[in-house]
Amino acid sequence: MSGPTVLSLGVHADRVRARLADLVRARVVEQTWSRDTSLWATTPEAARAVANRLGWLDAPLAAEPSRAEFETFAARVRADGFVHVMLLGMGGSSLCPEVLRRTFPPANGSPSLTVLDSTDPVTVLAAQRAAPLPRTLFVVSTKSGTTIETVSLLRYFWEVCETARPAGAAAAFVAVTDPGTPLDREARERGWRHVFSGPPDVGGRYSALTPFGLLPAALLGVDLGKLIGRAGRMRESCRARGEENPGLVLGAALAELARAGRDKVTFVVDPPLASFGLWAEQLLAESLGKEGKGLVPVAGEPLGGPDVYGQDRLFVHLGMHGARGPDGERLRRLEAAGHPVIRIALDDAYDLGAEFFRWEFATAVAAVDLGVNAFDEPNVGESKENTGRVLAAYQATDRSERETPCAQARGVRLCGPPGLPPRPGGAGGEEELIGLLRQWLDAIPAGHYLAMQAYLPLDERTEARLERIRARLRDRQRLAVTLGFGPRYLHSTGQLHKGGPPTGAFLQITADTPAELPVPGGGFGFEQLIRAQALGDARSLAGRNLPVLRLQLTVDGDLGAVEEWLERLTAIRGAP
Numbered sequence: 001m002s003g004p005t006v007l008s009l010g011v012h013a014d015r016v017r018a019r020l021a022d023l024v025r026a027r028v029v030e031q032t033w034s035r036d037t038s039l040w041a042t043t044p045e046a047a048r049a050v051a052n053r054l055g056w057l058d059a060p061l062a063a064e065p066s067r068a069e070f071e072t073f074a075a076r077v078r079a080d081g082f083v084h085v086m087l088l089g090m091g092g093s094s095l096c097p098e099v100l101r102r103t104f105p106p107a108n109g110s111p112s113l114t115v116l117d118s119t120d121p122v123t124v125l126a127a128q129r130a131a132p133l134p135r136t137l138f139v140v141s142t143k144s145g146t147t148i149e150t151v152s153l154l155r156y157f158w159e160v161c162e163t164a165r166p167a168g169a170a171a172a173f174v175a176v177t178d179p180g181t182p183l184d185r186e187a188r189e190r191g192w193r194h195v196f197s198g199p200p201d202v203g204g205r206y207s208a209l210t211p212f213g214l215l216p217a218a219l220l221g222v223d224l225g226k227l228i229g230r231a232g233r234m235r236e237s238c239r240a241r242g243e244e245n246p247g248l249v250l251g252a253a254l255a256e257l258a259r260a261g262r263d264k265v266t267f268v269v270d271p272p273l274a275s276f277g278l279w280a281e282q283l284l285a286e287s288l289g290k291e292g293k294g295l296v297p298v299a300g301e302p303l304g305g306p307d308v309y310g311q312d313r314l315f316v317h318l319g320m321h322g323a324r325g326p327d328g329e330r331l332r333r334l335e336a337a338g339h340p341v342i343r344i345a346l347d348d349a350y351d352l353g354a355e356f357f358r359w360e361f362a363t364a365v366a367a368v369d370l371g372v373n374a375f376d377e378p379n380v381g382e383s384k385e386n387t388g389r390v391l392a393a394y395q396a397t398d399r400s401e402r403e404t405p406c407a408q409a410r411g412v413r414l415c416g417p418p419g420l421p422p423r424p425g426g427a428g429g430e431e432e433l434i435g436l437l438r439q440w441l442d443a444i445p446a447g448h449y450l451a452m453q454a455y456l457p458l459d460e461r462t463e464a465r466l467e468r469i470r471a472r473l474r475d476r477q478r479l480a481v482t483l484g485f486g487p488r489y490l491h492s493t494g495q496l497h498k499g500g501p502p503t504g505a506f507l508q509i510t511a512d513t514p515a516e517l518p519v520p521g522g523g524f525g526f527e528q529l530i531r532a533q534a535l536g537d538a539r540s541l542a543g544r545n546l547p548v549l550r551l552q553l554t555v556d557g558d559l560g561a562v563e564e565w566l567e568r569l570t571a572i573r574g575a576p
Helices: 010-025 028-033 044-051 055-079 095-103 121-130 148-164 182-190 211-220 224-237 246-259 276-288 328-336 349-370 380-397 430-442 460-477 494-499 526-542 559-573
Strands: 005-008 084-089 112-116 136-141 173-177 194-197 264-269 296-298 313-320 341-346 407-409 412-415 449-455 480-485 504-511 548-553
Touching: 005 010, 005 246, 010 028, 010 246, 010 349, 028 349, 055 211, 055 224, 055 349, 084 148, 084 211, 095 112, 095 211, 095 276, 095 349, 112 121, 112 211, 121 148, 121 526, 136 148, 136 211, 148 526, 173 182, 173 211, 182 194, 194 211, 211 224, 224 246, 224 349, 246 313, 246 349, 264 276, 276 296, 276 349, 276 494, 296 480, 313 328, 328 341, 341 349, 380 494, 380 526, 407 430, 412 430, 430 460, 430 559, 449 460, 449 526, 460 480, 460 559, 494 504, 494 526, 504 526, 526 548
Parallel strands: 084 112, 084 136, 136 173, 173 194, 264 296, 264 313, 313 341, 449 480, 449 504, 504 548
Antiparallel strands: 005 341, 407 412, 412 548
């Protein structure tokens, strides 16, 4: 199981110990295990909802009897000649599988795995072209069975497979969904290869140790016995009352440090678990970011020196026990500069199972301490409703809404918040664009955060360029800068953006695509869908008086121009 956890909290150590003692006196651990909904709910209606979201506490126990079913199914998939698996899902249905995919290479002749959680048409086409379609198994994963992104991808690839597989598409499709959902009914009526039922009493972001995470693990050839066993041992450890409870200690530290202003939880994760922050990001943001409270998880950020960070950071390092990680020296410098650091040592990659449970328990504890409901997401529906309105307008007029740019140059348009009137005399050029971008950035107060929202192709080249832009923005602004791909982030950090502390500034980067990709039976295409999702979320943010700026790349535009402009702005600001 996971090795020792070391808390280097400096001046915050005493108040974290005091908070831990308060939680012990309040019997939070005992109440959690007795399923006392009053820990998180303040109304009878909320209490009923919470009562139907606590199944994650027993997920490691429930997983063991189901292990044989997953392993048998995976063996049959190999025997039937499938060499590739494409998982279609969003949020809690896709982030754990994505972490598993990046952590565990396919074993024992198991198929490779692609996780498709984007509605960007270029990304969808790339996934289609890379997949050996006659030998690809499609796992359609959605708790509700109605998630618009997942259903749209299902409609598209079902039609593709009907052409690619003369015997029919049904044998190539598997559903993971709650019992009785529209997807559950459709899969059974059409005779899909298999339907795996998710537990209705486990929410999506707490579902890593349920079929939503365990089926992809089995298909990759992961040793489920080890993964589940580590989770089970962590579960037992999280029943302890005091400092022996790793989930309680972590939850107390997260909440108390947030109260002290250290609310930017920055994950520093060594290989092979480097993608763990993707999953933890959703868990923290969606569980805690509400009622004007919350933590801002920062995942995947390249680590800098002490001079690029404000006094709002908590660093969490996950690394292998006894190994010298690539960021060790920089972490020591940050610790010496007074930044709190939590170090979690793992024995091997299978400790991922233990960390899933530890962080679920810690998040539930932190929610109690912060006074929020860990198991709802009250603001997620806003962007969905706005997306629906934009799509309906498109279907009525047969054209997408387009904003009037404030400035444009080199294939990039700069647009202000939705509804901003056109500038007199038309859009400005490159110098005006740079000036408007600088003005917007300079208005972000210290201690706030900047969220980059990229509605762009999800590929390594684009991600690498965005990471360089992110680091430059971080160094210039001395702010926490998060990076999320749309629409993925809508299902992870979107709740925090709208319901959490009103300290975010939001830089959307969107792109035109050369050709539309229709969604069969949808009345719209993937470009209209992703454009509507970006505009719908921007409207939700602007409606809350949060600063939103959009950089729209034309077909001829390139991120290189944005990177160059930020280099110039960094030189002007004098950042390191």
